[in-house]
Amino acid sequence: MAGITLHSLRLSFGQTRAVDGVDLQVPPGAFFALLGPSGCGKTSLLRLIAGLERPGSGSISIGAREVAGPGRFVEPGARGLGMVFQSYALWPHMTVAQNVAFGLNRLSAADRAARITEALQTVGLDGAAARRPHELSGGQRQRVALARSLASRPSLILLDEPLANLDAHLRQSMLAEFRRIHQSLGTTFVFVTHDQNEAMAIAGLVGVMDRGRMAQVAPPQELFDRPATPMVARFVGEGRTLPVTVTALAQGRATLRLGDHSVTLPGIAQPGPAWLCLRQRDLALSTTSAGLGAQVIDLRFERGDYILSVLPDAPDLTEPLEVRSPTPAAPGARVRLTLRSGWVMPRAGGAAETAPDCEPARPLERAQG
Structure with missing residues (x-):
């Protein structure tokens, strides 16, 4: 070894x-x-x-x-x-x-x-x-x-x-x-x-x-x-990264504002601008009037459930989130979301990082003897 x-x-x-x-x-x-x-x-x-x-x-x-x-x-x-x-x-x-x-x-x-x-x-x-x-x-x-x-x-x-x-x-x-x-x-x-x-x-x-x-x-x-960067969050597990503002950080949990909604989640971002990583498992449709408001923009049927694409009511959020639902909701319908979990990471400013589309040219492989 x-x-x-x-x-x-x-x-x-x-x-x-x-x-x-x-x-x-x-x-x-x-x-x-x-x-x-x-x-x-x-x-x-x-x-x-x-x-x-x-x-x-x-x-x-x-x-x-x-x-x-x-x-x-x-x-x-x-x-x-x-x-x-x-x-x-x-x-x-x-x-x-x-x-x-x-x-x-x-x-x-x-x-x-x-x-x-x-x-x-x-x-x-x-x-x-x-x-x-x-x-x-x-x-x-x-x-x-x-x-x-x-x-x-x-x-x-x-x-x-x-x-x-x-x-x-x-x-x-x-x-x-x-x-x-x-x-x-x-x-x-x-x-x-x-x-x-x-x-x-x-x-x-x-x-x-x-x-x-x-x-x-x-x-x-x-x-x-616990992804360290927005790129890791998006690439591993198809996460979504949303710009948020952290209002407090204590004992590994960050309190943040997302639109008119306040929530406390695990994270490492200091008060100020931050990224929130969310995946399907982190979201659920709220059964009450509480939660983050959102509009359904698309849906599909997958593995026994409906997957709703929703756009939350929050400034600067242009990327839809996905939430699993046992029942359909027509595009244009209003729903409320419960954030069950997520991960908050620092944001240095500017847009989320992107990666190049192709690898640079390199010499052909040579066999090892």
């Missing part, structure tokens, strides 16, 4: 700063997910850890060993890690066993055969050694790529969007397989994805990136319940 330490790490492609001063510590043996929208820098950060890119500045340590820093750069093959690409990168003319053996040429024939058997057994493909990649399903090819990484017995496994090419059913089964393998081996895993459900389901620790920076690193439940 090897942990990862990044200090003030930066990488630019021309005028685009893909990684912008990232500091990060991943404990040994962790299953760490790197999450964010396209263009946030997560794949660039993974490639820096792998040694497929050289940092412009900063340092990278794997375990106690610095592998990149001022005047120092350790090539990918000497970093003691395995990597699984989104494309699998399997040799089509080789058998499964030959693909898994790629990079084990320094071992004796007997040791190489033992490693192949061990790796294929670990991923549940011990009966497929003689088959070729075109004879396998997408999930099986993914397992071969993982077995190849495991065969070298690395202290660190990097997975770059490994489930992106699989259908929904296969993604779920491979998530369970990754969890099983991680638990059995204890190897440190770093899993890059843009899918929050994948990250939250598989990882014990999640880092959310935003425009090249690490916005927050926390366990999944903390990211969901």
Whole structure:
């Protein structure tokens, strides 16, 4: 097992700063997910850890060993890690066993055969050694790529969007397989994805990136319940961020004004302008005349309930909220909302942050030997 330490790490492609001063510590043996929208820098950060890119500045340590820093750069093959690409990168003319053996040429024939058997057994493909990649399903090819990484017995496994090419059913089964393998081996895993459900389901620790920076690193439940920034609040769990004014803060609870409604909720924002993060679970239709007034602007039927899109009666609120209801309400109808929970965070001023739409161009992947 090897942990990862990044200090003030930066990488630019021309005028685009893909990684912008990232500091990060991943404990040994962790299953760490790197999450964010396209263009946030997560794949660039993974490639820096792998040694497929050289940092412009900063340092990278794997375990106690610095592998990149001022005047120092350790090539990918000497970093003691395995990597699984989104494309699998399997040799089509080789058998499964030959693909898994790629990079084990320094071992004796007997040791190489033992490693192949061990790796294929670990991923549940011990009966497929003689088959070729075109004879396998997408999930099986993914397992071969993982077995190849495991065969070298690395202290660190990097997975770059490994489930992106699989259908929904296969993604779920491979998530369970990754969890099983991680638990059995204890190897440190770093899993890059843009899918929050994948990250939250598989990882014990999640880092959310935003425009090249690490916005927050926390366990999944903390990211969901206590986001550190508006971007994290919106990206994780499809939260809505509303501008509010905090009137008091005491013992981790903020009293705020939302329109003509006053409420006290968990939060960290000092008195003054703030953001309120709300999700469907935080709202309910009021059964009395109390609560925040709102107008229904749309509805849909989903999983046995009606989902109402409502616009609260509050200044500067132009983004609708969603609330679940057992009965429909026609667009234009007036309702009142009860805020059951939520999370209040600081607002520095200005609009909520946005993320770029696409990732900067980068060199093609190069295979590790």
